[in-house]
Amino acid sequence: MRGQKPLFGDVCINGAKNAAVAIIPAAICASGFSRIENLPYIEDVRCLVDGMAHIGANIRFADKHTLELDTSSITDYRAMHESLRKIRASYYFVGALLGRFKKAEVHLPGGCNFGPRPIDQHIKGFEMLGAKVAIEHGAIKASADRLVGTKIYLDMASVGATINIMLAAVCAEGETTIENAAKEPHVVDTAGFLNAMGANIKGAGTDVIRIKGVAAMHGAEYTIIPDQIEAGTYMIAGAVTNGRVTVRNIIPKHMESLVAKLREMNCTVVEGDDFITVASGSITGANIKTTTYPGFPTDLQPQTTVLLSIASGDSIMTEDIWENRFQYIDEIRKFGADITVKGRVAVIRGKRELTGAQVAATDLRAGVALVIAGLAAKGQTVIDEIKYIDRGYECIEQKLTALGADIARVEG
Ligand code: EPU
Numbered sequence: 001m002r003g004q005k006p007l008f009g010d011v012c013i014n015g016a017k018n019a020a021v022a023i024i025p026a027a028i029c030a031s032g033f034s035r036i037e038n039l040p041y042i043e044d045v046r047c048l049v050d051g052m053a054h055i056g057a058n059i060r061f062a063d064k065h066t067l068e069l070d071t072s073s074i075t076d077y078r079a080m081h082e083s084l085r086k087i088r089a090s091y092y093f094v095g096a097l098l099g100r101f102k103k104a105e106v107h108l109p110g111g112c113n114f115g116p117r118p119i120d121q122h123i124k125g126f127e128m129l130g131a132k133v134a135i136e137h138g139a140i141k142a143s144a145d146r147l148v149g150t151k152i153y154l155d156m157a158s159v160g161a162t163i164n165i166m167l168a169a170v171c172a173e174g175e176t177t178i179e180n181a182a183k184e185p186h187v188v189d190t191a192g193f194l195n196a197m198g199a200n201i202k203g204a205g206t207d208v209i210r211i212k213g214v215a216a217m218h219g220a221e222y223t224i225i226p227d228q229i230e231a232g233t234y235m236i237a238g239a240v241t242n243g244r245v246t247v248r249n250i251i252p253k254h255m256e257s258l259v260a261k262l263r264e265m266n267c268t269v270v271e272g273d274d275f276i277t278v279a280s281g282s283i284t285g286a287n288i289k290t291t292t293y294p295g296f297p298t299d300l301q302p303q304t305t306v307l308l309s310i311a312s313g314d315s316i317m318t319e320d321i322w323e324n325r326f327q328y329i330d331e332i333r334k335f336g337a338d339i340t341v342k343g344r345v346a347v348i349r350g351k352r353e354l355t356g357a358q359v360a361a362t363d364l365r366a367g368v369a370l371v372i373a374g375l376a377a378k379g380q381t382v383i384d385e386i387k388y389i390d391r392g393y394e395c396i397e398q399k400l401t402a403l404g405a406d407i408a409r410v411e412g
Helices: 017-029 043-054 089-101 120-128 159-169 185-196 228-240 252-264 298-310 329-333 364-376 396-402
Strands: 008-012 033-037 058-063 066-070 103-107 132-136 139-143 151-153 175-179 200-202 208-212 221-223 244-248 268-271 275-279 287-289 314-318 338-342 345-349 358-360 382-384
Touching: 008 396, 017 033, 017 043, 017 066, 017 089, 017 159, 017 185, 017 228, 043 058, 043 089, 089 103, 089 120, 089 139, 089 159, 120 132, 120 151, 120 159, 159 175, 159 185, 159 208, 185 200, 185 221, 228 244, 228 252, 228 275, 228 298, 228 364, 252 268, 252 275, 252 298, 287 298, 298 314, 298 329, 298 338, 298 345, 298 364, 329 338, 329 364, 364 382, 364 396
Parallel strands: 008 244, 033 221, 151 175, 287 314, 358 382
Antiparallel strands: 033 066, 058 066, 103 139, 132 139, 175 208, 200 208, 244 275, 268 275, 314 345, 338 345
16 A cells, blocks of 8 residues: 555445444344344454354345344354354353353354453353353353343443343343443444344443343344444544545444544544544644543554554553553554553654555554554555454455555455
8 A cells, every 4th residue: 555645535334343243143042033234244244154154043144234044043052163263252152152042162262362351251240140151172161050130240341241241141030230331332232132132121321231031032133333443443544644534324423532532633523413524634642541432442542543643742542441452553663653652551752754664463453553554654555464454344445445545455
């Protein structure tokens, strides 16, 4: 790719990856036919589809963005397919299979490696519902005679634990309460799908979620929400190139923290019912701390850090969710960025003119941050290991090309 070309135009945002990767396994909770629309056509979704077929689901793409699946044919509580080792969201098979069959055996999750990613809160939740859980030979094994609702307090508002406990609890006896629940839009969306399948979940999107167990669930038709992180990535791409980009088919409410920070950085942001336009002038620095929703998302931290490195003035980025999510900074420095990291804090000295570099993606969001840096940089950038980017961004090079970027995928 060759940078410093201002991006102009509209880009249509796909369905949310982190909702899709929960909603597909959530279908296991019911026995029946479901149709899921607005799925992003990305590698993580394809891995989950293979995993679902492996346990016996009758599953097919009706089109690129629509899955039809019949889960009444699932017979196997063991989800040990190779594809599930590659992704993080395979842990949702544990909650869903445990909820439906009272037994689950699932590959330990893989996914982006940016430091420790514990799942103790998931396990605590399953155990409090009455399951025995063990980690043996690279698998999570869970089983229960009965699952009985209870009050579960999460030590931190974990997205994965909140969703996984919902999956295990929808058909448990009695009422389950999740306190200090995660409030992210994909948590709400997963609860929406479960309710469409006959579950009784109230309070998703607040700190306290109440789940009344139901005897059985049925299939449903459901449309996944737009991806707030994909939308944010293109908004930042517009800003970093001094262009004007409109992200369409989005829920502007989900973008509030990024919009506030972009305005603070001197960008002009116009919001409509289902679109946002970002135009940048002379970007100024800002201090940002990632946190849980509705705070600034960690999944936009690497992209925003690149934007801050071309801003005038110094900035501080504090990563409050993941203890080690600045590993990618070494790659960003190759573009000439001046960033110092100490623990969870990055100090970004602005007004750098970035120049093209030969770099390699190390995970999904770090990978797309390299693309953002390449868009801002003078001269040619070559990014290796783009498989990480394909895990979460559909047709990224086509979308950027349509906006005016000079970018191409080269077979390695
Ligand atoms: N945590 C624990 N114990 C647990 C669970 C989480 O200590 O049992 C800690 C984590 O170490 C982290 C914090 O709690 O410090 C938040 O973790 P969370 O469980 O919310 O993260 P996750 O569910 O594993 C999802 C997204 C991530 C996103 C985070 C935070 C999926 C598949 N992944 O991960 O997305 O960064 O929430 O919003 O939904 C990405 O899309 O690139 C990505 C990494």
